[in-house]
Amino acid sequence: MKNLGQENTNQEQEPLDFIKKLKPMEAKKSKQQVWEELEAMMERPLPQEAKVRKLSFRKWSVAASFALLVSLSVLAFMRFYTKKVEAIAGKQAFAFLPDGSKVSLNAASSVAYHPFWWSFNREVSLDGEAFFEVKKGEKFTVLSKQGETSVLGTSFNIFARNEDYEVTCVTGKVRVSSIISEEEVVITPNQMAVINESGKLNASLEIDIQKSLDWTADKFIFTQEPLSKVLAEVARRYGVEIKNIDKLNQSYTGYFNKQEDIEPVLNFVCKPFNIEYRKLPSGAYSIQ
Known part of the structure; x- marks a missing residue:
């Protein structure tokens, strides 16, 4: 039989052996070094997270609506802003259009156009009498109460007063349209188109164009x-x-x-x- 004291010693040793097996490996750093490193880590400032501001849908909608309103306002201003050149009674005047075309105005006559929209539409409104010297380019249109005259690059005279409407072609080709009858005709140099009070369109061939240009001299x-x-x-x-x-x-x-x-x-x-x-x-x- 085993000695009772020896048996007790073996029983006490077994738990110690088990604890030793669970004991972590010996630290490679001293306790003092570990505490110094911990203190340094605690004193180091924590990194700050970047702040992200979220724009609410309401604010985004208001900003987008304002930008759209400004854009539409600018576009409307460009489209409808009108410049008018007028020759008072007793005087003649000149108008120089954005593309370099020249308009000579007889007394008591005026032209109006949209300067900021000129690149998109070369269109002039005429009241009275004027001689046009048009630069070549896209379609050029002169509007009056009685008729419409369209060219691509030419010179012509228009008399548009009250119910009278006469177009004389000096150079190039001119298309004249009656607003009332919707008739149209193309005239060439030394020809005239006349629209009467009822809107009827008539063309005259081989006229003396000097008669239409006498006022310029x-x-x-x-x-x-x-x-x-x-x-x-x-x-x-x-x-x-x-x-x-x-x-x-x-x-x-x-x-x-x-x-x-x-x-x-x-x-x-x-x-x-x-x-x-x-x-x-x-x-x-x-x-x-």
């Missing part, structure tokens, strides 16, 4: 024109009012230059018909 040329229209043109180009001319239907044919004073011109026009005129205190003239 301060000349008056009339061939079988109603006297009322002759005096109305004289009044415009001198910048005065001539009263009581509506019922003057006599036909007048004549040629003369513009004088410094209107009265010699009135003598040229009125005396062949035994018509007298009188100057009023206001500066206007009245046909007797």
